[in-house]
Each structure stands twice: as C-alpha cells, then as structure tokens.
Amino acid sequence: MRILVLGGTSFVGRAIVEDALRTGAEVTLFGRGRTGTDLFPDLPRLVGDRDTGDHAALRDGSWDAVVDVSGYLPQQVGQAMDALGERVGRYLFVSSHAVYQRTGVAPGSDESTPRRAPVRHVRHTADLDDDTYGPAKVACEDDVLARHGSRATIVRPGKVAGPHDPSDMFTYWVRRAARGGRVALPADPEQPVQIIDSRDLARLVVQLLVDDRGGAFHAVGPAEPTTLGDLIETCARVAGSRVEIVPVSPPPGQLPPLFPLVRTNWPSQQRSSARARAAGLPATLLEVTAADVLAWDRARGEPPLTRGFTPQQEQALLTR
Known part of the structure; x- marks a missing residue:
C-alpha cells in the first residue's frame, strides 16, 4: 500500500x-x-x-x-x-x-x-x-x-498521550507523580478522564486504511474507564513513588489555562470507543503508556513544561 x-x-x-x-x-x-x-x-x-x-x-x-x-x-x-x-x-x-x-x-x-x-x-x-x-x-x-x-x-x-508528546498534558502528571509527595489537583479526583496512546491511534489509522473502511471513529482510551485520581496514582506506581492527592481551589484567575486533563464537562470524557475497537483499535495499558512517557521524558532531560503548576505555585496552594 x-x-x-x-x-x-x-x-x-x-x-x-x-x-x-x-x-x-x-x-x-x-x-x-x-x-x-x-x-x-x-x-x-x-x-x-x-x-x-x-x-x-x-x-x-x-x-x-x-x-x-x-x-x-x-x-x-x-x-x-x-x-x-x-x-x-x-x-x-x-x-x-x-x-x-x-x-x-x-x-x-x-x-x-x-x-x-x-x-x-x-x-x-x-x-x-x-x-x-x-x-x-x-x-x-x-x-x-x-x-x-x-x-x-x-x-x-480524544487526548493523545505517549512519547514525543509536545502538549505536556499527560507528561505533567507522569513527571509530577514521579516526584511523589502531596500533589495539588485543581479538580475532583473522581473526574473521568480519557486518553489514547499515540501508538494505538496509529494502529487504528493504518488498520482502517488496510481494510479500506470509511466512516467516523472515536479514538479514545484506556480500555477500562478511569478517573483523574486513578491516573495520577497509576503514574506514581509506575515510577515507584507514593503520592497524596490534595484537591485545591486556586483563587479566581490563578488557575493556569488548559490545566492538564482537567475538564468540567465530564460526559466529554466518557465517549464510546466501541466502533473503533471493533475496527481494530488496540488497548495499551495505562501503566505502559505512563512508563514509556516517563522513560522518554527522563531521556530528554526533563525540560521545563508549558502546562500545569510550577513547583512554587503548587506549594503555595498546598500551604493554603
């Protein structure tokens, strides 16, 4: 082809x-x-x-x-x-x-x-x-x-995660969880979250071409429903660290824009992947995605991130 x-x-x-x-x-x-x-x-x-x-x-x-x-x-x-x-x-x-x-x-x-x-x-x-x-x-x-x-x-x-991700949306939580300790979360830990491993998305795209299949397809993961709190805990477990998730409420205007994976519209994080799964969308475990992103981030020297709290901002909120 x-x-x-x-x-x-x-x-x-x-x-x-x-x-x-x-x-x-x-x-x-x-x-x-x-x-x-x-x-x-x-x-x-x-x-x-x-x-x-x-x-x-x-x-x-x-x-x-x-x-x-x-x-x-x-x-x-x-x-x-x-x-x-x-x-x-x-x-x-x-x-x-x-x-x-x-x-x-x-x-x-x-x-x-x-x-x-x-x-x-x-x-x-x-x-x-x-x-x-x-x-x-x-x-x-x-x-x-x-x-x-x-x-x-x-x-x-949906939100795509994996090595080489320039958005920092998932990388922020992988890196933050690896540091361990008290983690400031400006959201409800029970918020549902959907991410798709970039390699799963790629496999779906290529399979659709191989099968010459038309139509529209959701590419969302992981295969099993998860929450933002569970995602952070998974990232910590992969890194061998321990975290305490602390919900925080930043003062008005002080929450950085597009905070990583935080969404107020919960149904938008609960879309069906059934059609894509039937067409060949794989289901990489969240643990695998987190481990691969952690290894990639460390190999590139953990450059400054463009999303999320700075350590100083987080500490100020935790102190409050």
Whole structure:
C-alpha cells in the first residue's frame, strides 16, 4: 500500500508513519521540512507549507491513501484535495472531539453525537482558539466527506498521550507523580478522564486504511474507564513513588489555562470507543503508556513544561 502522510514527523504523524512502515507500506511524507528532519531518512519527502497554501509538491504522484494529520483549516484541506485530485484512493482525516457540541451530551456518546456549526472565516492556524478550533475541524470534515464520499474516513481522537508528546498534558502528571509527595489537583479526583496512546491511534489509522473502511471513529482510551485520581496514582506506581492527592481551589484567575486533563464537562470524557475497537483499535495499558512517557521524558532531560503548576505555585496552594 502506498500512503501519503500530510504531516508525518511530529507526534501523532510520527506514530502513524512508524506503524505504516511496520506493515510494509510505502510511505511518502509531505511537510515544511522543519520538524523531525532526522527521522525516516529513507522515505521520500515532499516539501510545502499549508499555512501559506503551498501544495505544489502534491501535484505529481499517486497513492492508495492519504492521511491528513496537519489539516486544521478548511482552506488547507481543500487546497490539498485540489492538488491531489483523483490520484488518491482513500482520504483519512484526523479530526478531534472538539467537533462535538458541548452541552446535552450523555456519557457513552458515539460518533453520531451532534457536532458544532462549521467555521470557515479563520485564515491562519495561529488564530484558532477554543471557540473556533472545533468548528474549523467540522468544516474540514464536511469538505472531505463532500469530496470523497464513501472514500472518506474520519478519526476523532480524544487526548493523545505517549512519547514525543509536545502538549505536556499527560507528561505533567507522569513527571509530577514521579516526584511523589502531596500533589495539588485543581479538580475532583473522581473526574473521568480519557486518553489514547499515540501508538494505538496509529494502529487504528493504518488498520482502517488496510481494510479500506470509511466512516467516523472515536479514538479514545484506556480500555477500562478511569478517573483523574486513578491516573495520577497509576503514574506514581509506575515510577515507584507514593503520592497524596490534595484537591485545591486556586483563587479566581490563578488557575493556569488548559490545566492538564482537567475538564468540567465530564460526559466529554466518557465517549464510546466501541466502533473503533471493533475496527481494530488496540488497548495499551495505562501503566505502559505512563512508563514509556516517563522513560522518554527522563531521556530528554526533563525540560521545563508549558502546562500545569510550577513547583512554587503548587506549594503555595498546598500551604493554603
């Protein structure tokens, strides 16, 4: 199978490329040539820039499938589809759970959950925010389905975790739990939480291509329901440390934005993975994901994180 990956050298794309190569697929990469330049030296690379609309490198060649990991705006996706024309078989678009409406959703919701209204006015990825990111993905989904019909596949991941994760959302808790001691949690420890191992997501994507399967699929994990408190305890157990989880309430305006894995909308962390599991989504144990992230984080020297409390902020809250 010949697969074109639009954005295959960062976190999720990297995992997809690795899994595709494992199955013997012939993979071509398209990107700006700035990320992961040392990865996959033997693979053909097409250079372009989706932010500027440069998709000229896609005008030659043909592939059995394309995996769009780096499409965030409908014009990006539309320009890629225009450049590729009919020279691709299946178009698999990696979307997001942010496409769904935020209210009126019950636990166990599936892929038929109502989506938000599409947004098309945002011109640059840097301008996306919490109000426009999901709706822009809705517009992308709509355009892929309109163009490719039964040859379109939509994968909607929840929070993705694993080695090479640039978001720090899961890494924060892995590193914090490894330090042990009293852990400040600005949430209810019973809050449900869903994360998907990047390698499980990659396996689902490649299996859907191998099976030539269309439709929409939730990519969520772990296989067994868990809570944020349990996740922190699991990370500590893997690291050989002990933690005491202390729920805290930061003063108004003092909670860092997008605090790792904290969500007030609990049903959004209880979506059904049944359809994806039936299609081949694996179930890596949370302990394995945590252990691999811990080892990766330590190997890279534990650089400063961009999310969560600083040690000083946490200590101040624990003292309060």
